Structures are given as structure tokens and as C-alpha cells.
Amino acid sequence: MLRYIIRRVLWAIPILIGVSIVSFFIIQLPPGNYLTALMASMRATGESVDMSQLQTLSERYGLDEPMIVQYWKWISGIVLRGDFGQSFLYTRPVSDLLWERLGLTFILAFTSMIFVWLIAFPIGVYSAVRKYSIGDYVMTFVGFIGLATPNFLIALILMYVSFTVFGQSAGGLFSPQYLDAPWSWAKFADMMSKIWIPVVVIGTAGTAALIRIMRANMLDELPKTYVDAARARGLSGAHAVTKYPLRVALNPFVSRIGWELPELISGATITAIVLSLPTTGPLLLEALLAQDMYLAGSFIMMLSVLTVIGTLISDLLLAWLDPRIRQGVVG
Incomplete structure (x- = not known):
């Protein structure tokens, strides 16, 4: 290893x-x-x-x-x-612009990933174990809707509902009084009260996709002989499912880390613009449009580094999780 x-x-x-x-x-x-x-x-x-x-x-x-x-x-x-150069567009060091946006982007991406896992994991397993049931058909229908609907359209719908029904704007991550305020528990609580809308919007497509992947992987593993052998040795149905086939079906969840880190920089740019989120995606787009070579180049370089790191982490976790991959690595 x-x-x-x-x-x-x-x-x-x-x-x-x-x-x-x-x-x-x-x-x-x-x-x-x-x-x-x-x-x-x-x-x-x-x-x-x-x-x-x-x-x-x-x-x-x-x-x-x-x-x-x-x-x-x-x-x-x-x-x-460690000098990324000077931004022409903002007349500020690129490193300052990079790090001040990266923290909020990381919080949003990490929260979205947890949301996706918490929703997709149990629904995918349920749909596989109870295949062709009413619940499976309902989850499949909802999953197809999530895959077919663009994230920015969901953002626009939620913004409209939030404004017309609750009389509040769904844009941004902070209330006006906290935009330029220093970090405090009150500002953090205000951010967490608003972060659920971008988390739901960004996580919708990923949740729908992982539900389908988890269901398909589980359906491939459940009919295999080792599952029948586990049940023959006296393991209960739930234990036989969670101990062996579920572990193999978790591979797509782990491999998702490989592209989750690069999404810290580039992910959900259109959605971030629609929701007025202070993340890195809109800043990268502005840098490319303005030909701000140091700012755009630094973002792309950071994207490449995170892609390599994310792929390495996901490969190592897959080797630890799946004995078949681990044996291939050792051999």
C-alpha cells in the first residue's frame, strides 16, 4: 500500500x-x-x-x-x-480572494455531501430490498424528477416560494446585518438558518443519481451466492444485507470524494449566481470573463490539485473498503 x-x-x-x-x-x-x-x-x-x-x-x-x-x-x-500573484480585476492578492471564498464553499459543499449521503443511502437500500414495491416506484419517480430538473430551476422555484409565502429572500448565506460583520456565533447561526436552501438545491441531482446507483449495485449483489451462503449460516436478512452486499455497494459513495473536492472550486456555479452565494464558482467565472489570468489560473490550478488529491483519497478508501481492490493493489 x-x-x-x-x-x-x-x-x-x-x-x-x-x-x-x-x-x-x-x-x-x-x-x-x-x-x-x-x-x-x-x-x-x-x-x-x-x-x-x-x-x-x-x-x-x-x-x-x-x-x-x-x-x-x-x-x-x-x-x-506561495504567491499566487495580483488580481487585475480586484487589485488584491489572489491568495486573499481565494481563501476568503474557499471557507464558505467548503462548508456548503461538505454540508451538501452529508445531505446527499443521509438521503440517498437509506432510500437506495430500501428500493433494492423492496424492489417493485409501491415505495420503490415512488422513490424511482422522485429520483427521475430530481435528475431531470436543473438545479438552478429548483433554486428559482424555492426563491419564489420563500418570498411569496414567507416574505423572506432565499438568496445569499447571510442576513444584511451580518454581511460585513466579523465572525461570531450569531453570524454562524444566521448562516446555518439560510444554508438549507442551497444545500437542498445543490444536493438534489446528486441525491437522485446516488439513489439509482445504490439501488442498481445492491440489486447486482443481492442475488449472488455469498449472500445465500450467509443466510444459510444463520444470519438474519438485515445482517446478511448490511455485512456483505451493502459494503460492496458503498463504493460509489466513497468514489464520490474524488470529484467532491474539485467541486469546492467549480461546482454549482450557475446555482451560486442565482442564489447570490459568496462561493468560488462565480468568482472564477468573473475572472475568466475579465481575462484576469492570475486569478483564473490560480483557481484552475487549485481545481487540478484538489482533483488529484480527491482521486487519491477515494482510491485509498476504496482499497480499504473493498477487499477485491485491496488485493489488486497489493498484487
Whole structure:
């Protein structure tokens, strides 16, 4: 197992280097750069363009240098000094923008994952054990509705219901008096009172998908011989189901971690915009539209790192959970 971990970590290094190169150059593909986009925006609003100021900014950030030089300045700053660069759009260090949004995004993503697991786990098992029952048909119908309905549409419906029925806005994570207030128990309680709407919206599609996956995996395992053998040895029906087939069917729940971490950065961007959530997705979209190369590149780099880490964690947990995978790793 240790050799497997070391091999995976060593493979991750060239992958991250390649992803950083590709992502940085993709950001540079549109014609012009942040300064040309800024000039076009100023002219569209009738503002005067100070060419000397733009030239100063270009020299400061090396925008007049070749892309390979710009890339080296960016990646060497990250690796050697932990400096992600300066955001052109917000005129602030990228690291400040990154970390202030990442905390709220993590809370939202983690809460959504727990919600998905708590709902999908028992419903999927019930639908498999009681297949073709009325409850199974009802859960299947609800699951198909959840898969077919876009998350942003559910967000719009909940916002409308919240405003018309309860007279409250469902947007954002904080009440107006807590938006700029320092963290306190009152602010945390206010966030938890509002977080359930984005959690339900973001978790709907994932819950519906995992219910179907859990049901299908359980139906594949229940007819197998080892389940009949467990029952023949005197195990009760519930014990025979939970001890063996359920453990194998848990694989999709564990493998979900592999893409749950990258969703901290990119997940549910449209839903976050609709609900006015202060998460990383809308900020990444703004950076891409404005060609803010340091901010967008840092987000994409963070997305790649979290993808590699999440995949490694899910693989290790799967090897621990499933003896078949563990034997394959050891061999």
C-alpha cells in the first residue's frame, strides 16, 4: 500500500505541471489581455483612457513579455513563495480572494455531501430490498424528477416560494446585518438558518443519481451466492444485507470524494449566481470573463490539485473498503 501511495504521488507531480501549463496558455488564447478588455470597457462607458497608466500596469505585471516568461513568473511565485500573484480585476492578492471564498464553499459543499449521503443511502437500500414495491416506484419517480430538473430551476422555484409565502429572500448565506460583520456565533447561526436552501438545491441531482446507483449495485449483489451462503449460516436478512452486499455497494459513495473536492472550486456555479452565494464558482467565472489570468489560473490550478488529491483519497478508501481492490493493489 505504501508503494502504491508513493507511486501515485510521484505521478501527480508531472500531471500538475502539465495541467498548469495548459491552463495558463488556454487563458491566454483569447485575443488581447486584461488591459485591452479594460480599455474596451472604459471606452464603452465613455471614460477616458490613460495610456501611461496602462503602460505602467503592463510593465508591472509583465503583460508585454512572452507568455512563457509570464508563466514562469506565475508558477515560480506559487512554488517558491506561495504567491499566487495580483488580481487585475480586484487589485488584491489572489491568495486573499481565494481563501476568503474557499471557507464558505467548503462548508456548503461538505454540508451538501452529508445531505446527499443521509438521503440517498437509506432510500437506495430500501428500493433494492423492496424492489417493485409501491415505495420503490415512488422513490424511482422522485429520483427521475430530481435528475431531470436543473438545479438552478429548483433554486428559482424555492426563491419564489420563500418570498411569496414567507416574505423572506432565499438568496445569499447571510442576513444584511451580518454581511460585513466579523465572525461570531450569531453570524454562524444566521448562516446555518439560510444554508438549507442551497444545500437542498445543490444536493438534489446528486441525491437522485446516488439513489439509482445504490439501488442498481445492491440489486447486482443481492442475488449472488455469498449472500445465500450467509443466510444459510444463520444470519438474519438485515445482517446478511448490511455485512456483505451493502459494503460492496458503498463504493460509489466513497468514489464520490474524488470529484467532491474539485467541486469546492467549480461546482454549482450557475446555482451560486442565482442564489447570490459568496462561493468560488462565480468568482472564477468573473475572472475568466475579465481575462484576469492570475486569478483564473490560480483557481484552475487549485481545481487540478484538489482533483488529484480527491482521486487519491477515494482510491485509498476504496482499497480499504473493498477487499477485491485491496488485493489488486497489493498484487
